[in-house]
Amino acid sequence: MYLAKIYVTYKPSILDPKGESIKSALHRLAYENVADVTMGKYFELKLTGVDQDDVAAQVKDICDKLLVNVNMETYRFEIEALEAV
Amino acid sequence: MYLAKIYVTYKPSILDPKGESIKSALHRLAYENVADVTMGKYFELKLTGVDQDDVAAQVKDICDKLLVNVNMETYRFEIEALEAV
Numbered sequence: 001m002y003l004a005k006i007y008v009t010y011k012p013s014i015l016d017p018k019g020e021s022i023k024s025a026l027h028r029l030a031y032e033n034v035a036d037v038t039m040g041k042y043f044e045l046k047l048t049g050v051d052q053d054d055v056a057a058q059v060k061d062i063c064d065k066l067l068v069n070v071n072m073e074t075y076r077f078e079i080e081a082l083e084a085v
Numbered sequence: 086m087y088l089a090k091i092y093v094t095y096k097p098s099i100l101d102p103k104g105e106s107i108k109s110a111l112h113r114l115a116y117e118n119v120a121d122v123t124m125g126k127y128f129e130l131k132l133t134g135v136d137q138d139d140v141a142a143q144v145k146d147i148c149d150k151l152l153v154n155v156n157m158e159t160y161r162f163e164i165e166a167l168e169a170v
Contacts, residue, residue: 031132035086037131044123044125046121047118065114
């Protein structure tokens, strides 16, 4: 069993309206030292599988096909082995 | 300048409908070995500050007050120092 942690964020060229709203809210709350806020998505997938490289290839497929809008977003992921259940 | 990476997920007792939908979709796409999917939020904050512990305390405040619904969600964060801009 493997745990994949996937982080999805907007590409730098894409406007991130939620991040901007949060930054404004933080400034109103007197957190003036917050220079930049980015909001993205975070997925945790548990996958069964034998070979970690196979699982990594599969996670990449899943990101490209379903989880990530590759036109606007970019992602990175980490895979760690879990103890057998 | 510090970079805070914040990961927000539902508490285990809270139903995660988006995660369940994604799991079903992955099974339909023949990724049958996906055992579990959790969907959460991911924030990156850039903060100016001198002391890393102060910044960490501030990030915790920001999470509790604005970013996280502490009734339903749980979070963890990491802080790393960025080179001065």
